[in-house]
Amino acid sequence: MNHFDYQADGQMACEGVSLAAIAETVGTPVYVYSTATLVRHFTVFRDAFKTHTPLIAYALKANSNLSVIRTLAKLGAGADTVSEGEIRRALAAGVPADRIVFSGVGKTGHELAFALDAGVAEINLESEPEMALLARIAADKSVRATLAIRVNPDIGAGGHAKISTGKSDNKFGVSMSEAERLYAQASNTASLNPVGVACHIGSQITDLAPMEQAFRAMRALVERLRGDGMSVERLDLGGGLGVPYFDSPEPPSPGAFGSMVEKVMDGLDIQLAFEPGRVLVANAGVLVSRVIHIHERPEGKKFLVLDAAMNDLIRPAMYDAYHDIRPVEQPGEAAPRDVYDVVGPICETGDTFTRDRTLPLLKSGDLVAFMTAGAYGAAMSSEYNSRLLVPEVLVDGDRYAVVRPRPTYDDMLSREPMAGWL
Numbered sequence: 324m325n326h327f328d329y330q331a332d333g334q335m336a337c338e339g340v341s342l343a344a345i346a347e348t349v350g351t352p353v354y355v356y357s358t359a360t361l362v363r364h365f366t367v368f369r370d371a372f373k374t375h376t377p378l379i380a381y382a383l384k385a386n387s388n389l390s391v392i393r394t395l396a397k398l399g400a401g402a403d404t405v406s407e408g409e410i411r412r413a414l415a416a417g418v419p420a421d422r423i424v425f426s427g428v429g430k431t432g433h434e435l436a437f438a439l440d441a442g443v444a445e446i447n448l449e450s451e452p453e454m455a456l457l458a459r460i461a462a463d464k465s466v467r468a469t470l471a472i473r474v475n476p477d478i479g480a481g482g483h484a485k486i487s488t489g490k491s492d493n494k495f496g497v498s499m500s501e502a503e504r505l506y507a508q509a510s511n512t513a514s515l516n517p518v519g520v521a522c523h524i525g526s527q528i529t530d531l532a533p534m535e536q537a538f539r540a541m542r543a544l545v546e547r548l549r550g551d552g553m554s555v556e557r558l559d560l561g562g563g564l565g566v567p568y569f570d571s572p573e574p575p576s577p578g579a580f581g582s583m584v585e586k587v588m589d590g591l592d593i594q595l596a597f598e599p600g601r602v603l604v605a606n607a608g609v610l611v612s613r614v615i616h617i618h619e620r621p622e623g624k625k626f627l628v629l630d631a632a633m634n635d636l637i638r639p640a641m642y643d644a645y646h647d648i649r650p651v652e653q654p655g656e657a658a659p660r661d662v663y664d665v666v667g668p669i670c671e672t673g674d675t676f677t678r679d680r681t682l683p684l685l686k687s688g689d690l691v692a693f694m695t696a697g698a699y700g701a702a703m704s705s706e707y708n709s710r711l712l713v714p715e716v717l718v719d720g721d722r723y724a725v726v727r728p729r730p731t732y733d734d735m736l737s738r739e740p741m742a743g744w745l
């Protein structure tokens with residue numbers, strides 16, 4: 324469910340604001356986000372839990388725009404962060420430190436020290452050397468570092484090999500037996516305060532079965548640790564719930580996910596945490612782009628050349644991801660259609676959004692919207708080919724704000740001081 328719909332005038336709007344109007348004033352390409360959709364998705368996820376009140380630590384990596392983070396923070400979201408930059412973003416957007424989780428396979432000493440100084444709720448450790456580093460840094464500061472151990476349950480899940488994280492040959496977390504050993508070790512280290520265990524097995528997961536299997540294994544781990552006399556207060560079950568990029572298969576609803584979790588955790592007294600990213604923001608955003616022209620090959624192939632490119636939305640190039648592409652002006656029922664390869668202007672064949680897609684007939688100047696682009700869209704954008712960083716707009720009812728302006732070419736060039744000897 325989202326708030327991008329065709330209005331009576333035949334134009335697609337985000338809530339009460341026409342996408343064409345935004346394209347006119349802000350220019351294209353541009354990301355547009357819907358506050359109502361963000362609110363709805365957070366609320367649906369939160370309300371999926373009946374017997375627990377989990378910490379919902381929004382995974383900032385999906386969309387780290389400050390206004391998006393603040394919208395969710397105002398609803399009670401925490402933040403799952405993976406770098407000093409993300410911790411700073413979470414704090415700047417008003418997420419209280421005691422709702423910030425710091426995850427990631429390669430935290431530097433400087434980042435761990437920063438997280439301790441910021442007073443984050445918990446540092447999720449992924450390896451033994453990282454634990455040793457944290458113990459030293461916390462000891463130097465004369466503090467006890469609150470931590471969880473990230474477990475790799477050796478269960479594969481996720482929409483693409485590049486985003487599966489829960490198998491033992493992935494770089495993430497430690498095995499179940501390692502987790503037990505490290506938890507005991509942390510319990511016996513003065514500068515460490517182990518409070519829980521964590522897992523995250525992949526992203527764009529459309530089947531609850533592997534998650535259920537992983538969560539059962541995590542519950543068993545908690546019970547073993549407690550059986551050995553250790554205190555385990557928190558269980559972080561990660562993110563990963565998929566969203567509908569296609570009409571089918573429908574991914575499980577947050578409601579079904581919540582019921583599954585509560586069934587698996589029935590009777591276990593523990594503070595649950597989740598790190599959802601995509602499921603909160605994907606459907607809350609579109610990328611609006613203008614058709615530059617249609618390039619027709621003599622053999623008949625038609626390239627729809629857009630002003631958006633792989634630097635603005637890299638998911639198709641990187642994960643062969645599918646995004647629905649809709650004309651911003653609603654085509655009539657009987658509108659003629661054509662088959663296009665939809666491409667951007669970047670100088671490599673990888674800059675292809677889709678091949679052989681049947682779309683309503685389009686012409687130079689028309690606007691199109693890439694749907695379900697709120698997650699891992701702007702957050703993964705770059706200036707490749709010296710294209711200006713794509714701007715972002717947040718809509719709320721009838722009003723909108725540019726929440727990341729398009730830089731100027733001067734901004735871009737002035738970031739690079741010329742080497743003195745040149």
Ligand code: LLP
Binds near residue numbers: 523526563600602
């Ligand atoms: N927690 C951890 C430790 C993670 O590594 C991730 C995502 C999340 C939470 C949030 O997962 P989500 O709920 O969004 O599935 N760029 C890729 C997705 C990469 C996901 C990386 N980790 C894409 O565009 O599909």
